[in-house]
Amino acid sequence: MSEIQSYLRSLERSRDSMRPENRPATFWLRGRQWALLDTVFAPLHAGTTEVVLDLLGLSGPVQQPRRGAFLEIGCGTGVVAVTAALAGYSRVVASDVNADAVKNAALNARRHKVTDRVHAVHSDLFEALPTGQRFDTIIWSSPYVRAPEDYRFGTLLERAYVDPGYQAHRRYVDEAPHWLNDGGRALLHFSSRGDIDGLHRIAEETGRHLQVISRHTIVDRGDTVEHMLVDIRARGESATAHTEEPLQHGLSPQPA
Numbered sequence: 001m002s003e004i005q006s007y008l009r010s011l012e013r014s015r016d017s018m019r020p021e022n023r024p025a026t027f028w029l030r031g032r033q034w035a036l037l038d039t040v041f042a043p044l045h046a047g048t049t050e051v052v053l054d055l056l057g058l059s060g061p062v063q064q065p066r067r068g069a070f071l072e073i074g075c076g077t078g079v080v081a082v083t084a085a086l087a088g089y090s091r092v093v094a095s096d097v098n099a100d101a102v103k104n105a106a107l108n109a110r111r112h113k114v115t116d117r118v119h120a121v122h123s124d125l126f127e128a129l130p131t132g133q134r135f136d137t138i139i140w141s142s143p144y145v146r147a148p149e150d151y152r153f154g155t156l157l158e159r160a161y162v163d164p165g166y167q168a169h170r171r172y173v174d175e176a177p178h179w180l181n182d183g184g185r186a187l188l189h190f191s192s193r194g195d196i197d198g199l200h201r202i203a204e205e206t207g208r209h210l211q212v213i214s215r216h217t218i219v220d221r222g223d224t225v226e227h228m229l230v231d232i233r234a235r236g237e238s239a240t241a242h243t244e245e246p247l248q249h250g251l252s253p254q255p256a
């Protein structure tokens, strides 16, 4: 395991983000001001929320308004879900296992006047969603660092950083495609901090096919981290027009 994949380091980042000096009541991101509640993942330190906006093409002026229904699993402060609503999605569900994140997303939906189309839901992955609901885009910016199977969370915020034994990843990869409308996309934001081979094993075992549809490399506190948007579909289903390449085991070569 490389140093950037260390779950102990990720837990340290989680503790660091809890320091009062790192938790302003509001923060600016991509030209908008956002509320931040205690125990909720703070986008201002990690840079990953902006990466997700970029990977989804939700940064800057939207060329073509988005259509349809958008589900964000693990919404945190709700930056991605609210930005999706502002970009044109007509129905947005922002859900999180952390009840404070659900409140935080609702606050930010109110702040940006999209309460008519953003619904914040307290849910462990898909568990509390009405069974008949279907979506055109589903995204989870996951806690992609793998912790040991028997690790017990010390705080709610740690759930934003690590996934013990990839138990939540297994459920997401298995269940997400079931919640799609025809032609929809189930997406996972993953990175080289995660266990890519482990994710592949989960896909094999659950009958899923993984495909990277975009990548973005950033330097995060001295670590070079490759971020990727992974499309998850049932094996044998045809790939979308957005398809780029199969998810590689290990990392893609870094530019010299």
Ligand SMILES: C[S@@+](CC[C@H](N)C(=O)[O-])C[C@H]1O[C@@H](n2cnc3c(N)ncnc32)[C@H](O)[C@@H]1O
Residues within 6 Å of the ligand: 041, 042, 043, 048, 049, 052, 073, 074, 075, 076, 077, 078, 079, 080, 095, 096, 097, 098, 101, 123, 124, 125, 141, 142, 143, 159, 160, 161, 168
């Ligand atoms: C890396 S954070 C991303 C937060 C937010 N989407 C952002 O980009 O700023 C991961 C989020 O997933 C949530 N999460 C972790 N396990 C979950 C689960 N089983 N069900 C729903 N949300 C979960 C965490 O609480 C956290 O808010």
